[in-house]
Amino acid sequence: MKILMYGINYAPELTGIGKYSGEMAEFFVSKGHTVEFITAPPYYPKWSVSEDYRNKGWWKEYLRGVRVLRCPLYVPGQVNGMKRIIHEFSFLLSSLRWWIPRYFRRYDVVIAISPPFHLAFPALVHKWLHGTKVVNHIQDLQVDAARDLGIIKSNPLLRMLEKTEKFLLKRMSLVSTISTGMRDKLRAKGIPENNILLFPNWVDDKVIFPVSRAESLREEWGFSDQDKIILYAGNLGEKQGLEILFDIAPRFEQQPDIHFLIIGEGGIKDRLVRRVDADKLTNIRFLPLQPLEKLAPCLAAADIHLVLQKKAAADLVMPSKLTNILAVGGHALVTAEPGTTLYDVVSEFELGSLVAPENADAMAEMLDEILAGNRHADGIGARDFAETKLNKEKVLTSFLTSIANT
Known part of the structure; x- marks a missing residue:
């Protein structure tokens, strides 16, 4: 054609x-x-x-x-x-x-x-x-x-x-x-x-695939094997509601092994950086967008992947970052409301952990649960879904x- x-x-x-x-x-x-x-x-x-x-x-x-x-x-x-x-x-x-x-x-x-x-x-x-x-x-x-x-x-x-x-x-x-x-x-x-x-x-499984923790970018970024990385990688825009991290990150400041890592670019990046500096949040760090050949080891560095959306964005957009997280077999913490496509798919196929959008208390509690190793079963279907459906x-x-x- x-x-x-x-x-x-x-x-x-x-x-x-x-x-x-x-x-x-x-x-x-x-x-x-x-x-x-x-x-x-x-x-x-x-x-x-x-x-x-x-x-x-x-x-x-x-x-x-x-x-x-x-x-x-x-x-x-x-x-x-x-x-x-x-x-x-x-x-x-x-x-x-x-x-x-x-x-x-x-x-x-x-x-x-x-x-x-x-x-x-x-x-x-x-x-x-x-x-x-x-x-x-x-x-x-x-x-x-x-x-x-x-x-x-x-x-x-x-x-x-x-x-x-x-x-x-x-x-x-x-x-x-x-x-x-x-x-x-x-x-x-x-x-x-x-x-x-x-x-x-x-998902292109020739480019994005599971990578071991040892082969990830943790060491390149200065993190030890004992550090816990909570990663948001994607567009830094209005739809994501990234401001919720300014409520959540201070709750983990007394745990120096827990780090919030934001990778990406977007219309509100400067605003986010200024807010981190103003609030003196030492456990939030920014890194630039990674080249495609580094995407798999980049995602493999994370213990938890954040997939954030505002309530109002439900079923208007579908976060494409989730497909890459599934491809590397990562544990996603997804903000979605019952009845939305995102919630239904994550729940039905066991693709990650779910919390309500824009709810800092629920999100912080779920982060604690995942880091404690209590929610492993939530994401057992991630890699299989990527291989069979995407x-x-x-x-x-x-x-x-x-x-x-x-």
Whole structure:
């Protein structure tokens, strides 16, 4: 097939949507398909364009067989609701430089990756012109999250965004998303059942796999074998509710062998660092995002992995960091409410320990339980789930088959 893909994030971004979009496009190429990808220069999760990609304007490159069409965009240093809207629309407008000539070319399928949700519109135009199959793959329900997390507070603006989102979704050939909870929310928006495909994020077991404690990065980071590491590795953003650590960490200050380690980048990192300094929290330490080849030994260093989300983010986003934790067989402490996809999956398949979101007392108590060795059974299904349900080859082959048969 000749495939055109469109998304604001792409390789070489190491985390989030860009990582999965890059692996998806490269997988299609490995199966003999021709792929073009319209995207921005890498800027996530630091919210700063990578030095090698700055001031290049519109340009083309080939990455592992994928023809990548880059276009400039506005990247705010400090992210808020309005700046994010400007950021996303700057990409939409800038990308027209690549879209206009492609409206005179034929493709077997166009895949628009959201967020941003409005990226479905240029793809839809191709369908109107040529009858092309158009797939909208949704990683986050962006409009719902903007409303429920208070990122956008203007009700007229939210209503306009919701109407626009429904208009686009109802005209897609296929809408795919990464969790059953998000699938249910798409149904509630009026998307027909036979137009929705469950397409979870995957794990590449050639890159992320169990690593022994001795082979982990503990020694490189200056930790002894007796130290207990409570790790959060991922995006440092508003949805995660990382501020809860400022309530929990002081409770463990009299236990010098317990360390909270935060690895990653994101829009609120500077705020978190300033708060740690202001509160003089000596048991919280920050490290930068680790390269992909170090990800398995990085995750293997932890005794407990934190998978945090605010209540309002339930079933609007699915934390992709969990897939990597499962792949290394780590013990995850997950904040989720009963009835959400995240809670149900973790509970049913024994993927980790569960506590209510934004409840510091419950979380501190569970940390004590896990560190005491009383909750080992909670996560006994982690590695098996990663191998059987999240295998990269199986997940992407199934998606490719669904596209071909749409």
